[in-house]
Amino acid sequence: MFLGDSLDAIAADSDMAHGFREVADRTSCKYYYHPDEWLYALSIFGETVVLELNDGQGAVPATVISDDEEVLAWAEERFERYRNEADPLDTDVFSS
Numbered sequence: 001m002f003l004g005d006s007l008d009a010i011a012a013d014s015d016m017a018h019g020f021r022e023v024a025d026r027t028s029c030k031y032y033y034h035p036d037e038w039l040y041a042l043s044i045f046g047e048t049v050v051l052e053l054n055d056g057q058g059a060v061p062a063t064v065i066s067d068d069e070e071v072l073a074w075a076e077e078r079f080e081r082y083r084n085e086a087d088p089l090d091t092d093v094f095s096s
Helices: 006-011 014-026 069-085
Strands: 031-034 040-045 048-053 062-066 087-089
Touching (some): 006 014, 031 069, 040 069, 048 069
Antiparallel strands (some): 040 048
């Protein structure tokens, strides 16, 4: 899921845009867009949650990895809520 102005940053970097297109073309990955801004990237891998914090300037000063059940429940709820409010993206948005 892409948030805020993240699509502009990807569109400005042809290598990054190509990478996202490749993942979408080779997997069942689906992309979504939500206009909100988060100061972290949220990933869920099975029962593990990964939060990559950012400083709003592109730097990632910390990464938090947790397999705590309460953290997983929070992450799943947050992801589902935002995905339900988000718009699906076509990979054409990554074309230059």
